[in-house]
Amino acid sequence: MTGAPPKGHNAPGLQVPEPPFRPGDPVDYAFLSIPPAGAQARPDELCAASDTHPLCLDMVRVLDAGNQAVGPWNPMLSPDVLRHMLRNMTLLRAFDDRMFRGQRQGKTSFYMRSTGEEATSVAATMALAPDDMTFPSYRQQGILISRGYPLIDMINQIYSNRADRLKGRQLPIMYSSREYGFFTLSGNLTTQYPQAVGWAMASAIKGDSRIAASWIGEGSSAEGDFHAAMTFATVYNAPVILNIVNNQWAISSYSGFAGAERTTFAARAIGYGMAGLRVDGNDALAVYAATDWAARRARAGAGPTLIEHFTYRAEGHSTSDDPTAYRSAHEREQWPLGDPLARLRDHLIALGEWSAEQHEALKRTLADEVKAATKEAEKNGILGHGLHHPFHTMFEDVFEELPWHLEEQATQAIRERRIKWPDWKEDEA
Amino acid sequence: MTQTDAQPRSLNMIEAINEALDLMLARDPDVVIFGEDVGYFGGVFRATAGLQRKYGKNRVFDTPINECGIIGAAVGMGAYGLRPVPEIQFADYIYPGLDQLVSEAARLRYRSAGDFIAPITVRSPFGGGIFGGQTHSQSPEAMFTHVAGLKTVIPSTPHDAKGLLIAAIEDNDPVIFFEPKRIYNGPFTGYYDRPAEPWARHPDSAVPEGYYSIPLGKARIVREGEALTVLTYGTMVHVASAVIADKGIDAEIIDLRTLVPLDIEAIEQSVRKTGRCMIVHEATRTSGFGAELSALVQERCFYHLEAPIERVTGFDTPYPHSLEWAYFPGPVRIGEAIDRLLEGN
Numbered sequence: 096m097t098g099a100p101p102k103g104h105n106a107p108g109l110q111v112p113e114p115p116f117r118p119g120d121p122v123d124y125a126f127l128s129i130p131p132a133g134a135q136a137r138p139d140e141l142c143a144a145s146d147t148h149p150l151c152l153d154m155v156r157v158l159d160a161g162n163q164a165v166g167p168w169n170p171m172l173s174p175d176v177l178r179h180m181l182r183n184m185t186l187l188r189a190f191d192d193r194m195f196r197g198q199r200q201g202k203t204s205f206y207m208r209s210t211g212e213e214a215t216s217v218a219a220t221m222a223l224a225p226d227d228m229t230f231p232s233y234r235q236q237g238i239l240i241s242r243g244y245p246l247i248d249m250i251n252q253i254y255s256n257r258a259d260r261l262k263g264r265q266l267p268i269m270y271s272s273r274e275y276g277f278f279t280l281s282g283n284l285t286t287q288y289p290q291a292v293g294w295a296m297a298s299a300i301k302g303d304s305r306i307a308a309s310w311i312g313e314g315s316s317a318e319g320d321f322h323a324a325m326t327f328a329t330v331y332n333a334p335v336i337l338n339i340v341n342n343q344w345a346i347s348s349y350s351g352f353a354g355a356e357r358t359t360f361a362a363r364a365i366g367y368g369m370a371g372l373r374v375d376g377n378d379a380l381a382v383y384a385a386t387d388w389a390a391r392r393a394r395a396g397a398g399p400t401l402i403e404h405f406t407y408r409a410e411g412h413s414t415s416d417d418p419t420a421y422r423s424a425h426e427r428e429q430w431p432l433g434d435p436l437a438r439l440r441d442h443l444i445a446l447g448e449w450s451a452e453q454h455e456a457l458k459r460t461l462a463d464e465v466k467a468a469t470k471e472a473e474k475n476g477i478l479g480h481g482l483h484h485p486f487h488t489m490f491e492d493v494f495e496e497l498p499w500h501l502e503e504q505a506t507q508a509i510r511e512r513r514i515k516w517p518d519w520k521e522d523e524a
Numbered sequence: 525m526t527q528t529d530a531q532p533r534s535l536n537m538i539e540a541i542n543e544a545l546d547l548m549l550a551r552d553p554d555v556v557i558f559g560e561d562v563g564y565f566g567g568v569f570r571a572t573a574g575l576q577r578k579y580g581k582n583r584v585f586d587t588p589i590n591e592c593g594i595i596g597a598a599v600g601m602g603a604y605g606l607r608p609v610p611e612i613q614f615a616d617y618i619y620p621g622l623d624q625l626v627s628e629a630a631r632l633r634y635r636s637a638g639d640f641i642a643p644i645t646v647r648s649p650f651g652g653g654i655f656g657g658q659t660h661s662q663s664p665e666a667m668f669t670h671v672a673g674l675k676t677v678i679p680s681t682p683h684d685a686k687g688l689l690i691a692a693i694e695d696n697d698p699v700i701f702f703e704p705k706r707i708y709n710g711p712f713t714g715y716y717d718r719p720a721e722p723w724a725r726h727p728d729s730a731v732p733e734g735y736y737s738i739p740l741g742k743a744r745i746v747r748e749g750e751a752l753t754v755l756t757y758g759t760m761v762h763v764a765s766a767v768i769a770d771k772g773i774d775a776e777i778i779d780l781r782t783l784v785p786l787d788i789e790a791i792e793q794s795v796r797k798t799g800r801c802m803i804v805h806e807a808t809r810t811s812g813f814g815a816e817l818s819a820l821v822q823e824r825c826f827y828h829l830e831a832p833i834e835r836v837t838g839f840d841t842p843y844p845h846s847l848e849w850a851y852f853p854g855p856v857r858i859g860e861a862i863d864r865l866l867e868g869n
Contacts, residue, residue, distance in 0.1 A: 262637045279632060289596025289600065296601060321593055323593030326588050495641075499784040
């Protein structure tokens with residue numbers, strides 16, 4: 096069994112998927128097939144795509160129950176790299192927690208945490224080259240964190256304040272940074288998938304060694320753009336890594352609504368003749384190893400890889416969501432693959448390269464770092480408190496040059512502003 | 525207009541478009557052309573004939589039949605730094621790519637505050653009059669003019685097709701470049717029962733060799749006149765011109781060439797002079813671009829108007845096959861509108 100056991104499929108009428116557990120239900124994940132760590136073969140990166148297809152139904156795992164890294168997929172990372180990975184994941188969680196609270200305190204309109212999925216962005220990014228291009232979905236802030244993007248710039252964006260690099264135009268967390276290889280986030284789902292393939296095609300056209308990587312959720316793998324991306328990626332053997340973060344839930348729709356009752360998401364690769372890997376997404380070393388494998392393959396011109404990261408969305412979809420209304424609260428505590436942060440921490444401790452005390456100290460330090468950045472960002476304003484970008488910027492960047500009709504509309508908007516606030520000056524925020 | 529000293533020759537619209545693409549591939553190594561059947565074969569209308577052989581498969585190539593993928597890949601290529609010129613084989617097929625155009629290409633610059641742009645030119649044959657039925661005849665330009673961040677360009681002559689296409693490719697914003705396929709080979713007058721005219725006999729088939737561009741947002745005065753103003757574009761420029769000539773009316777005919785950005789000055793100047801305005805397009809009537817033009821003229825020229833604005837359009841039906849000429853806004857429909865406009869004059 097690759098997903099939840101189908102329920103009620105002998106009833107007459109339309110067979111509508113039903114998740115295994117609803118609010119109040121006891122949770123038992125015994126039906127999930129979780130293979131032992133280290134048991135999965137690691138084919139050569141330049142192998143035929145079909146050689147990977149058994150791995151689309153299996154699960155690449157490195158960290159075992161005793162917190163040891165085992166088997167052929169062990170990426171053999173140095174303790175320094177492991178500590179850096181742990182730091183990035185810990186920082187990401189501290190950042191998420193503080194921004195979530197900030198939204199609850201009314202400092203911004205919206206936030207999305209990546210709790211429980213930190214490995215799928217952080218470990219994957221660390222396996223890429225710093226100048227590889229990423230086309231994320233809305234839950235990969237771990238890419239920016241891992242690449243050292245300034246926290247204050249992230250927070251300015253979340254607050255839509257006068258220092259927001261995106262001029263207050265985007266919903267919080269919809270970052271963009273060409274400099275850090277982070278494509279501007281859409282909000283429309285899976286549009287970034289064919290775009291990543293196009294970027295990779297351009298890299299191939301130019302004889303560039305850089306590759307592209309993209310992330311979507313399992314729910315949005317149902318979009319037509321997914322098929323477009325998979326087709327273009329395989330037709331042109333594009334140097335791209337296509338990640339599906341299977342966190343089991345798309346808002347309130349469980350993965351069965353994207354097809355999880357029938358097969359795995361990694362198995363989508365088989366029909367396209369693409370290499371595919373299914374990975375324990377809460378095992379940072381497995382995520383790193385799979386991404387590293389796919390990156391080597393792409394860089395060598397051997398083609399694209401689809402990677403399914405099997406994980407769990409530990410929190411709600413966003414600050415606007417209440418998961419207690421549709422799923423059992425016991426799912427999180429019973430999740431058989433544990434917590435990615437705790438597992439990496441425990442591995443480092445088992446190696447004798449880390450301690451519980453060091454970890455608590457690290458958490459405190461990073462929480463302070465986030466707090467300091469938050470205080471600094473608040474000097475530039477919080478959402479709705481006036482310190483936004485100059486008014487006229489609302490009309491800029493629709494086109495490279497301002498056409499007459501937008502100039503007229505800007506004049507109208509400024510006139511309205513003056514009528515409402517007679518003392519307002521245009522160059523003030 | 526910047527222009528070389530080279531001598532013009534007579535080209536048809538396809539040859540002019542092919543020449544513009546050829547020239548831009550040669551001038552800019554970041555220009556890439558792709559779409560269904562555009563590579564080895566050179567396109568179902570031959571617009572890209574010979575270009576793959578000349579520039580190689582990395583610059584000009586065939587794609588899967590997937591318009592979402594074509595436009596989506598173009599957005600990614602643009603983010604990389606290329607200047608993609610994808611072809612959508614028929615405008616009727618553009619809808620699977622609409623999200624990538626409307627939500628992505630059109631908004632990249634805005635949503636990223638200029639961090640990423642989409643310097644894409646989507647070429648697509650559009651319009652009817654070729655017995656293409658309801659899936660090879662549509663004029664969906666208004667769907668794109670409604671989108672903030674897209675430019676929409678429609679040439680009506682070989683000369684303009686080359687200059688406008690070069691300008692579109694050089695433009696750093698996404699451009700929808702609709703090619704009126706009925707006039708690829710000749711300036712169709714709307715009198716479908718008369719013999720077809722080749723471009724060779726039309727003065728605007730004189731296309732200079734070499735590079736020149738026509739700025740986007742500048743209309744062309746096809747004919748100066750005093751009696752009424754005709755606002756039109758694409759195939760209908762020639763249909764309206766033929767009716768005006770047949771009726772012997774001293775009309776001012778404006779070929780808009782670009783719908784967004786629109787040359788509002790040319791429109792205002794002309795309507796203020798003539799006091800009468802007829803808008804002609806082939807697309808369906810309701811919420812068509814004519815509605816926008818009509819509203820603009822009413823808002824900006826009302827006190828100069830001496831008669832209600834006339835809109836001559838296709839009917840609000842899918843494009844029929846056997847009754848194509850009953851749908852088409854031909855000489856009779858245009859003639860009636862002219863008569864109404866000039867009534868009591």
